[in-house]
Amino acid sequence: MKKSQILLGAVCLFIFAIPWQNAISIPGIGTFARISGFLMVLVYGWYLASTPQRRFPWEFVPMFGFVAWYTLSGLWAVDTTAYAGRLSGLLQLIAAVLVVWQVVTSEKALRTIYRAYIAGAYLLSFIAIKEFKKVQAAELLRAQRVTIEGFNANGIAIMLALGLPMALYLYASAEERPDWKGRLGQLFNLGYIPMAALGILLVASRGGLLVALIGSFVCFVAMLRKPECRPRAGTLLGFIAVALALFITFGPSKALVRNVERLASTGQSLKKQDLNHRQNIWKDGMPLIIENPILGVGGASFAEALRPAHGHKFPAHNVYISTAADLGIPGFALYFGFVGLIVRAVFRSASKFKVFDLALLTGVLVALATANLEVGKQVWMIYVLTLAHAKLYPSIRRESAPAALPSPA
Numbered sequence: 169m170k171k172s173q174i175l176l177g178a179v180c181l182f183i184f185a186i187p188w189q190n191a192i193s194i195p196g197i198g199t200f201a202r203i204s205g206f207l208m209v210l211v212y213g214w215y216l217a218s219t220p221q222r223r224f225p226w227e228f229v230p231m232f233g234f235v236a237w238y239t240l241s242g243l244w245a246v247d248t249t250a251y252a253g254r255l256s257g258l259l260q261l262i263a264a265v266l267v268v269w270q271v272v273t274s275e276k277a278l279r280t281i282y283r284a285y286i287a288g289a290y291l292l293s294f295i296a297i298k299e300f301k302k303v304q305a306a307e308l309l310r311a312q313r314v315t316i317e318g319f320n321a322n323g324i325a326i327m328l329a330l331g332l333p334m335a336l337y338l339y340a341s342a343e344e345r346p347d348w349k350g351r352l353g354q355l356f357n358l359g360y361i362p363m364a365a366l367g368i369l370l371v372a373s374r375g376g377l378l379v380a381l382i383g384s385f386v387c388f389v390a391m392l393r394k395p396e397c398r399p400r401a402g403t404l405l406g407f408i409a410v411a412l413a414l415f416i417t418f419g420p421s422k423a424l425v426r427n428v429e430r431l432a433s434t435g436q437s438l439k440k441q442d443l444n445h446r447q448n449i450w451k452d453g454m455p456l457i458i459e460n461p462i463l464g465v466g467g468a469s470f471a472e473a474l475r476p477a478h479g480h481k482f483p484a485h486n487v488y489i490s491t492a493a494d495l496g497i498p499g500f501a502l503y504f505g506f507v508g509l510i511v512r513a514v515f516r517s518a519s520k521f522k523v524f525d526l527a528l529l530t531g532v533l534v535a536l537a538t539a540n541l542e543v544g545k546q547v548w549m550i551y552v553l554t555l556a557h558a559k560l561y562p563s564i565r566r567e568s569a570p571a572a573l574p575s576p577a
Contacts, residue, residue, distance in 0.1 A: 171215050176271045178204075178211040180284035182264065186545045187288035187327045190318035191295055201545065205264055212267045222270050227509040227555060234502035235262055238467050241495055245466025246473050254468040257543040264545070265552045272556035281553065282334040285546075286360050289331040292324065293367035300370050313427065314370040325376020326535045328364040330546055332380055333531060335360040336387040337524035339404070340397050358404065362411035372427040374434040375538035379531045386527035394520075446485045446538075452477050453484055456493040464496035468542075487536035507533075510555045516563035525554040 182204045189201030197203060238258060245251040272278050300314045313321055339357035342350070361384075368376050388404070391397040456465055456473055465473040470490045471481035484490035492500045507529075514525045532550050541547045 171219060172271070175208075175211050175215045175267075176277055176280065178208040179268055179271050180281055182208045183268075183281050183549060184284040184288040186285065186549065187292040187331070188295060189545065191292075191316075193318065202260075205260060208267055209263055212270065215270075222273065224266070224269065225513075225555065225559060227506065227513060230502045230506040230509065231262070231265070234499065234506060235259070237495060237499050237502055241464065241467040241499070243466075244463055246469035247466070247471070250468035250472065251466055254543055261543055261545060261548045265548055268549060268552045269556055272553060272560075275560060278553065278557055278560070279338060282338055283356070285549075286331050286335050286338075286356070289328050289367075290360060290363055292327060293363045296324065296367045296370045313372040313430075320539075321371040322373045322375050322539050324371045325368045325373030326379055326539055326541075327546055328367045329376050329380035329383065330528065330531050330535070330550065331360060332364055333383045333387050333524055333528040335364075336384065336391075336404075337521060337528075340387070340391050340394075340400055340524070341521045358407050361404075361408060362415070366415070369424060369427055369431065372430045374431060374437060375535070377431050377434055378538070379535050382534055383527045383531035386530060387524055390521075390523035390527070449474070449478075449482050449484060450486055450489055453489050453493050457489070457496075460493070460496060462496045462498065464492070464494045464499060467494050470494055483540045485538060485540055487539075487541055490540070490542060507551065510551055510558075513555055513558040517558040517561045518563055519557065519561040522558065522561075525557055529554055 182201065185199075185201040185204045189199045192200040194200075194203070235258060239255060242248065242251050242255065268281070272281065295316060296314055299316050303314070315321060316324065335357045339354060342354060342357070344350070345353070364380065368380055388401060391401040391404070452474055453470060456470070470484050470493045473493070475481050484493070488500075488504075491503050495503075511526070511529055514522050514529065517525075519525070528550055532547055535541060535547070
């Protein structure tokens with residue numbers, strides 16, 4: 169087995185563990201995702217001992233600048249304990265980004281990594297179903313949403329929702345294979361859609377529902393616009409209709425009525441700005457940005473800086489606001505400058521399926537507005553995966569215009 173294949177396997181193990189990262193934790197060591205990440209970095213070090221490192225793209229410059237600025241913010245951070253913890257997580261994430269960049273050198277590698285994430289998200293859905301069965305008879309009619317120890321309901325739904333554009337991309341772009349492997353692969357891709365929908369329904373996260381709807385809608389429209397994908401779009405609709413009919417007929421639909429009602433109220437809640445008091449946190453956080461426009465209050469210090477106003481430490485539930493408040497304009501510009509360069513690279517890509525990458529990034533941008541994802545593993549992995557995918561299909565440069573002929577004397 170080649171070293172590159174071993175490194176890809178280590179990366180896939182790490183990606184597979186991300187969706188259910190908090191389900192298994194070893195005291196004194198950490199979650200399985202952390203253990204697999206450490207293993208991945210060790211394999212990467214072994215890989216580099218005899219293999220030249222792939223050149224980093226210039227789009228990484230603002231990412232490195234963001235890390236440097238975040239590190240410096242410790243000099244004025246209001247909450248030094250939270251700052252240190254998040255800095256450690258951020259540095260680990262950047263190490264993972266650099267490793268993943270090394271392995272995504274082909275379409276096959278990217279598809280393998282996407283499958284690893286979807287497999288992990290499948291497992292997360294099964295965990296949610298298992299928890300639902302535990303409490304169904306005892307308390308689900310009183311407790312509106314399924315909860316999983318070590319997980320945030322909104323985080324679960326977003327994790328599942330971000331897998332949808334990946335599954336739809338794999339489904340839409342797969343080569344026609346009449347053998348059982350090809351059919352099984354497509355069933356794996358299609359089957360994830362109802363599984364993710366069920367998981368989001370069980371945790372009843374409106375933020376996760378928004379991410380799922382937006383990403384899936386963009387992908388479906390992209391399929392309809394491509395003549396070669398329209399038959400698969402029809403198959404997709406039929407598959408969803410059958411899955412929905414089976415759930416209504418045989419599923420515990422009565423026990424989930426309140427969850428459905430909660431999700432159905434998403435649009436009305438947005439109109440009324442009823443976001444579980446998040447709007448109050450955001451409103452109180454704006455003066456922090458105005459009073460500290462350059463330096464901010466320091467990395468991971470948003471909650472501590474707002475403690476006098478709330479009496480408790482409440483996170484921002486919004487990466488846009490927390491980044492601006494914590495790191496000021498420079499930190500905000502570096503972070504979203506990096507994201508902007510990724511979007512630019514995807515737009516300029518010659519890939520026929522770049523709309524699916526844009527759908528994935530759009531889902532991330534929506535998720536950033538509703539959750540604490542400053543050091544979300546899934547977010548940073550999507551950044552590097554979509555950038556690496558775009559670099560596989562460099563934009564076609566326009567041919568230079570012919571030189572003008574000299575004017576006659």
